[in-house]
Amino acid sequence: MSTPTRIWSPISFEKEGKQTGSLRLPISSDLSAYGWIPIPVVCLKNGKGPTAVLFAGTHGDEYEGQIALFELAREISPDDVNGRIIILPSLNFPAVEAGRRVSPMDDGNLNRVYPGKAHGTPTEMIAHYVTSVLLPMADLVVDLHSGGRSLEYVPCALIRPSADAERHARLMQLVSVFGAPVSYLTDGKGGGGNTTLPASAEAQGVPVITAELGGGATLQHIGKQIASNGVRRLLHHMGIYRDDSLDVPAPTRFTEVPTRDYFVYADDDGLFEPAVAVGADVVAGQLAGYLHSIHRPTSAPVELCFPVEGMVACRRFPTLTRRGDCLFGLMRDLH
Numbered sequence: 001m002s003t004p005t006r007i008w009s010p011i012s013f014e015k016e017g018k019q020t021g022s023l024r025l026p027i028s029s030d031l032s033a034y035g036w037i038p039i040p041v042v043c044l045k046n047g048k049g050p051t052a053v054l055f056a057g058t059h060g061d062e063y064e065g066q067i068a069l070f071e072l073a074r075e076i077s078p079d080d081v082n083g084r085i086i087i088l089p090s091l092n093f094p095a096v097e098a099g100r101r102v103s104p105m106d107d108g109n110l111n112r113v114y115p116g117k118a119h120g121t122p123t124e125m126i127a128h129y130v131t132s133v134l135l136p137m138a139d140l141v142v143d144l145h146s147g148g149r150s151l152e153y154v155p156c157a158l159i160r161p162s163a164d165a166e167r168h169a170r171l172m173q174l175v176s177v178f179g180a181p182v183s184y185l186t187d188g189k190g191g192g193g194n195t196t197l198p199a200s201a202e203a204q205g206v207p208v209i210t211a212e213l214g215g216g217a218t219l220q221h222i223g224k225q226i227a228s229n230g231v232r233r234l235l236h237h238m239g240i241y242r243d244d245s246l247d248v249p250a251p252t253r254f255t256e257v258p259t260r261d262y263f264v265y266a267d268d269d270g271l272f273e274p275a276v277a278v279g280a281d282v283v284a285g286q287l288a289g290y291l292h293s294i295h296r297p298t299s300a301p302v303e304l305c306f307p308v309e310g311m312v313a314c315r316r317f318p319t320l321t322r323r324g325d326c327l328f329g330l331m332r333d334l335h
């Protein structure tokens with residue numbers, strides 16, 4: 001038997017109606033020996049229908065999803081729900097409070113520590129709570145991200161391909177319902193691999209729709225709209241929350257990231273000057289940008305080229321760059 005979570009809550013996920021409160025992440029510090037950190041949670045339950053679990057704030061500096069879920073949590077009445085909706089708009093709350101990707105408590109990146117540990121660091125304890133308490137209740141999980149401080153993303157949804165054909169078809173259907181302009185399939189190459197929420201959820205057979213909605217640690221209105229409409233369409237599709245006001249989305253463009261060749265990395269320190277915008281279609285050998293040396297102002301900048309043809313999915317947002325930083329990520333149309 002797995003070790004029980006140390007996180008507790010006055011919220012009961014079995015109680016009918018709308019509850020707003022927090023999960024309580026235990027801490028024991030110099031100034032708070034028996035304390036807890038609040039992780040906001042809203043639970044709406046009406047009867048015995050399916051359960052959707054909605055996350056934002058897995059990374060604290062990604063805002064479109066956080067605000068889209070605040071709005072949803074305010075608007076939905078349990079009378080309109082058939083089943084259960086559990087909303088955690090600030091899942092790694094210490095990171096949200098600090099405006100950072102990672103938690104200031106342990107430098108933990110919540111989407112790199114799944115399945116988590118019951119007796120681990122604060123970030124590992126949150127991942128373990130998701131894996132051991134929330135995923136077993138869920139028929140659908142949505143996890144809303146954007147590029148954060150270091151990346152700008154083309155607004156898109158993503159799924160982790162499943163080896164199980166039926167599960168895979170279900171994910172393809174759900175991501176189409178979400179209706180982002182672009183939907184891409186990735187097993188986390190270049191990112192988190194098997195340490196992510198979708199990897200943990202796959203082991204339990206729970207479908208996860210992730211979204212990347214903008215970036216640069218700011219708020220893009222279009223990304224917030226995509227998140228809001230996509231979540232509502234999914235809830236409607238699952239029969240959990242009826243909303244007839246939503247338009248049918250335009251068909252999504254399915255893409256994939258087949259290899260590491262689809263990333264451009266800095267091989268020097270310098271100032272990064274991108275030559276293309278996210279969303280652009282590029283060809284192999286095309287100029288991607290420049291790296292200017294801060295030490296040698298009269299030296300020509302390093303010219304960076306795209307190794308393959310594709311669409312620019314994301315680019316590095318800060319200009320100051322270190323060797324090893326990811327400058328661009330590409331996608332190609334799904335084959």
Ligand code: ZN
Pocket residue numbers: 058059062145146147148
């Ligand atoms: Zn993120």
